[in-house]
Amino acid sequence: MAGREEIVAALSQFALFADLSPPQLEMIAGELGEAYFADGTRILRQGLSGSGLYFILDGSCSVVVNGEKRAELKRGEFFGEVSALLERSPTADVVANGAVRCLVLPAPEVHKFLIGHPPLMFRMLQVQASRLAAANAWRG
Amino acid sequence: MHGGAEFGVMSDLPRPFPPGDYPVVVVGSGPGGLQVSYSLRQLGVPHAVISADPSPGGMFRRWPLFQRLLSWTKPYAADGAGSPRYERTDWNSLLADEPEARALQATHMDGASYFPSRPEMEANLVDFAARAGIEVRYGCAWESTARIDDGSEMRFALTTSDGVYRCRVAIFAVGVAEPWNPAIPGIELAHHYADVRPPPSYAGKRLFIIGKRNSGFELASGLLQWAKSIALASPTPARLSVVTKSLMGVRARYAQPFEDNALGGGCVILDAAIDRIVAEGSALRVHLRRSSDGSALSVEADDVINATGFITPLRDLPALGVATFGQSRLPAQTAWWESATIPGIHFAGTITQGAPSLSKNGIPPNSGAVHGNRYNSRILARRIAETAFGVAPLATPVSCDGLVPALMREADQSADLWHQRGYLARVMTASTDHGIADRGMMPLTAFLDEATDTDGVALTIESDGTGAIYPVLYVRRHGNIAEHRLPDNEMADFTTAEHRKAMAAAVADLGT
Numbered sequence: 146m147a148g149r150e151e152i153v154a155a156l157s158q159f160a161l162f163a164d165l166s167p168p169q170l171e172m173i174a175g176e177l178g179e180a181y182f183a184d185g186t187r188i189l190r191q192g193l194s195g196s197g198l199y200f201i202l203d204g205s206c207s208v209v210v211n212g213e214k215r216a217e218l219k220r221g222e223f224f225g226e227v228s229a230l231l232e233r234s235p236t237a238d239v240v241a242n243g244a245v246r247c248l249v250l251p252a253p254e255v256h257k258f259l260i261g262h263p264p265l266m267f268r269m270l271q272v273q274a275s276r277l278a279a280a281n282a283w284r285g
Numbered sequence: 286m287h288g289g290a291e292f293g294v295m296s297d298l299p300r301p302f303p304p305g306d307y308p309v310v311v312v313g314s315g316p317g318g319l320q321v322s323y324s325l326r327q328l329g330v331p332h333a334v335i336s337a338d339p340s341p342g343g344m345f346r347r348w349p350l351f352q353r354l355l356s357w358t359k360p361y362a363a364d365g366a367g368s369p370r371y372e373r374t375d376w377n378s379l380l381a382d383e384p385e386a387r388a389l390q391a392t393h394m395d396g397a398s399y400f401p402s403r404p405e406m407e408a409n410l411v412d413f414a415a416r417a418g419i420e421v422r423y424g425c426a427w428e429s430t431a432r433i434d435d436g437s438e439m440r441f442a443l444t445t446s447d448g449v450y451r452c453r454v455a456i457f458a459v460g461v462a463e464p465w466n467p468a469i470p471g472i473e474l475a476h477h478y479a480d481v482r483p484p485p486s487y488a489g490k491r492l493f494i495i496g497k498r499n500s501g502f503e504l505a506s507g508l509l510q511w512a513k514s515i516a517l518a519s520p521t522p523a524r525l526s527v528v529t530k531s532l533m534g535v536r537a538r539y540a541q542p543f544e545d546n547a548l549g550g551g552c553v554i555l556d557a558a559i560d561r562i563v564a565e566g567s568a569l570r571v572h573l574r575r576s577s578d579g580s581a582l583s584v585e586a587d588d589v590i591n592a593t594g595f596i597t598p599l600r601d602l603p604a605l606g607v608a609t610f611g612q613s614r615l616p617a618q619t620a621w622w623e624s625a626t627i628p629g630i631h632f633a634g635t636i637t638q639g640a641p642s643l644s645k646n647g648i649p650p651n652s653g654a655v656h657g658n659r660y661n662s663r664i665l666a667r668r669i670a671e672t673a674f675g676v677a678p679l680a681t682p683v684s685c686d687g688l689v690p691a692l693m694r695e696a697d698q699s700a701d702l703w704h705q706r707g708y709l710a711r712v713m714t715a716s717t718d719h720g721i722a723d724r725g726m727m728p729l730t731a732f733l734d735e736a737t738d739t740d741g742v743a744l745t746i747e748s749d750g751t752g753a754i755y756p757v758l759y760v761r762r763h764g765n766i767a768e769h770r771l772p773d774n775e776m777a778d779f780t781t782a783e784h785r786k787a788m789a790a791a792v793a794d795l796g797t
Contacts (some may be wrong), residue, residue: 149612150468168520171558172576175521178644181610181617183625186641187734193768195645195707195749234768244617244625246610251647253750 149174152248155202159221161272164264176258177248182241189225189239196235197251198225198258204245209238217242226269229255301420302333304448309669310335310455312443314421315343316410316655317458317634317662320379323417324666327382330674333452334419335445337426341414342407343634344462350481351507353400355499355536356654360391372700376656377401379413380663386416400538422447427459429601432627439629454669458633458662461613461653463598466591467495471562474569475589478504487511493571493584495559496592497523502539504592505552509545516584517542518555519593520576530752531648557582562589597636602627615639620728621668622661631669637661641730642708646749650708660701660709664726679725683713688721689789692744696756696771696779701726702746710743710759715796729759738764740796746779756784758791767791 152174156162162170177200182188188206189196200223208216208224215237218224228235229252250258259266309325311318314336322334338346349355356376363370366388372378377390393408394401401409414421426446433440433451443450464477478500484507492512494501497519505515517523524534525543535543545552557573564570565585572583596614603609608617608626616632617625618640624630632639638653640661651657670676683691695702695711702709710729715721716739724741732743743759753773760767769791771784 166579168558168574168576168579171520172522172556175519178649179611180641181608181625181639182641183617183619190643190733192766193643193645193733194770195643197644197647244608249644251644251750253646 152177152179152202156200156248159200161200161221161223161265161268164268165262169262173262174248176254177250180247180249182245182247184241184243186241186245187238188241188245188247189228189235189237191236191238192234194234195252196225196228197249198229198255199223199239199250200248202246202248205242206245207240207242209240210236223269223272225252226255226273228252300422300425302335302422302425302450304445304450306451307331307333308453308674309333310441310443310450310452311458311633312336312427312456313343313458313460313634314338314341314414314423315345315458315460315634316379317460317636317658318343318421318456319410319414319417319419320659320662321456321458321633321666322419322421323379323381324663325669326419328666328670328674328676330666330670330676332456333450334421335425335427335443335447335450336421336423337446339423340411341419341421342410343458344460345403345406345410348462348479349403349500349503350478351484351503352402352404353398353538354403354406355400355538356656357399358390358394358401359399360394366391369698369700373703376654376704377406377409379410379417379655380659381413381417383417386413389413389416427600430455430605432605441629454629454631454673456631456633456665456669457599457602457636459598459636461595461597461615461635461638463596465594465596465612465614467559467593469495469559469561471564472591474562474564475591478590478592479595481590484508484511487588489513490587491568491585492516493518493569493586493589494592495519495589496594497521497535497554498592498594499535499539500594501592502535502542504590505542506539509541509550509552513587514551514553515542516553516555516571516586518557518559518571518573518584520556520558522556522576523554530750531748532651532654533647533649553584555582555584597639602630605630611639613639620731620734622665631665633662633665634658637665640728643729645707645747648706648748648750650705652705652708656704657708660705660726664709664728667725680714680719680722681725683721683723685721688713688715688742688792688795689785691723692742692758692788692792693780693785695744696746696784699746702744706754707745707747707757710745712741712743714739714741716740717796721796732761733759733766737761742792742795755779756788758788760791760795762795 206218309332311334359374362374390409429444431442464479492515494517526534556576560572712724755773756771758769
């Protein structure tokens, strides 16, 4: 059952939202849209403008660059932040592995959303820093 | 005696579509059911239509409560009733090939407003059903659903109040119209939007409205002159369509409570989560927590109205395996409005707002409204005709020199693209063997995800929330798709030399 209560309960378990109070989570649940993607559906499309920031509620996704799988994202993780922050088209496809439910924030609203929730912005920065560290380690 | 006999003949008329086997069964007689039935018939797909209602109209037989719709019809805006451009400003008529069944809404309006009243919209739909000759078995309520697996193909059995209907393809156009109540302690002390009483009964009352979307502000607007005070509350700040420059947010028609609030008229708009509702003597007290800092407050009211919306009345379809999502419990769908989990079950009408879309820049399709989903219904009917009934796919030849003019004409005239921005696309394919072919309208994602190496182009009209409206071409060459945004234009004139040049450059040598 996918009422707002369920969304709030899910968000409260995600590390990204750990510093926010229940009323703030309720507000965020109303700011985000919910979308369902069947197995194999492209959620983010490499090269197409105007996407958004996605948080995975259920299921997992593959990050695919030029047809090659680069990473897998799971429940509680997010994607689309690079293109939303840099106002660029995504540089990868993100494809649903099985059924996927996401919360989505349109790219034009990301700036206001992050400014409005500084603890979330800090957590997101931490995740980005660890992704960058992993990428640097990969390059050796 | 003679008159009595006439009435006798009326009531003895056989109702159409008795229970039995049909290739397709459509459930519902609102705009979605009527449009998809009309479109199936035009393609020669035999089908039955059943409806629990006594007459056409669907939700418009009851709602909106305060009489006028949010969708306009401008009889004098464009090139005359029945032209494609006319449909851009007639959001309420259903689509027909015959002139006598087209552009009917304006013929039922009295000029008092460009928003039809609820009875005017209902009259428009009743008239369409009559003129287009849409047959429906009214008073036949769908009750339950089963799958029949007889080895050769999957079929469905729909049990109704009149008996069992069996079909290969089922299309549910049952609206998003089942009142939904959030799990708030004490919610039983509130009444739902669907059960709002006549306005005079709220005279002198203190009203508390849960929900800050259109239905909440519709109530507040309609009751400003009756209520003693009105408070509206939900956790998330309300947005206004004139700010989002889209249909997202509260419509301008319902903006009066914002002005009343700003000028101190007695209307309060709160961003707060509702904790619980308790009875205090003859009054009610609503306990809230502010979204900003979590601090508590409470509001006393005589009536609490729950305007938190509606869910999709899917009955036992979820138990059958139809996946649903979101606050409205919409069925998860493919790009072609088929259940993402149970093939053969399709959806039409406002339920198609649950289908996947790019929603570029946060602008969703208008599938929730008639002016969007009427086009979905037409495409759905063709899709079903092609995939299940052997109707040949559209592939109208276009000369090489004709491609750019065809795209220009479509950008200039199309109402489908205009209303379903960034969602529906006009598609042309090009190959050295078959030349250029016009493939008609389809969902943009269907074009983008088509597993083909055939070159092609999809034309959309899009907007980005800044107020700009512009055509976009998605050009596929050797399996790779490139997006070309064309210039916007204050007068929505996409026939300029600049547009022609940009289109020609984008599709140059396509298919070679």
